[in-house]
Amino acid sequence: MSKLKSNNKVCKWYQVCPIKFFVESGKLDRKWVEEYCLINNKDCKRYQLEESGKSHPDNLLPNGVIKEDLF
Numbered sequence: 001m002s003k004l005k006s007n008n009k010v011c012k013w014y015q016v017c018p019i020k021f022f023v024e025s026g027k028l029d030r031k032w033v034e035e036y037c038l039i040n041n042k043d044c045k046r047y048q049l050e051e052s053g054k055s056h057p058d059n060l061l062p063n064g065v066i067k068e069d070l071f
C-alpha cells in the first residue's frame with residue numbers, strides 16, 4: 001500500500017513547478033526544494049492548491065507566502 005511512498009519521494013509537480021525553475025535560476029534558495037519538493041512534503045501550499053484545482057500565482061512559496069519580488 002505505501003510502497004508508492006518510498007518510490008515517489010519527489011513531488012509529482014516538481015518537473016513543472018515554478019519553484020524548481022526559480023531555484024535553478026538562483027532566484028530562490030535551494031532550501032525550498034530540499035524542504036518541500038525533494039521530500040514530497042505535502043504541507044506545501046502550492047501542492048495543496050494544485051490538488052484542489054485552485055489557481056495560484058507563480059510567486060507563491062511553499063509556505064504560503066507570496067514573494068512579491070519574484071518573477
Ligand code: SF4
Pocket residue numbers: 011012013014015017018019020033036037038040041044045046047050062
Ligand atoms: S513547490 Fe510544492 S508543488 Fe511545487 S514541486 Fe515543490 S512541493 Fe511540489
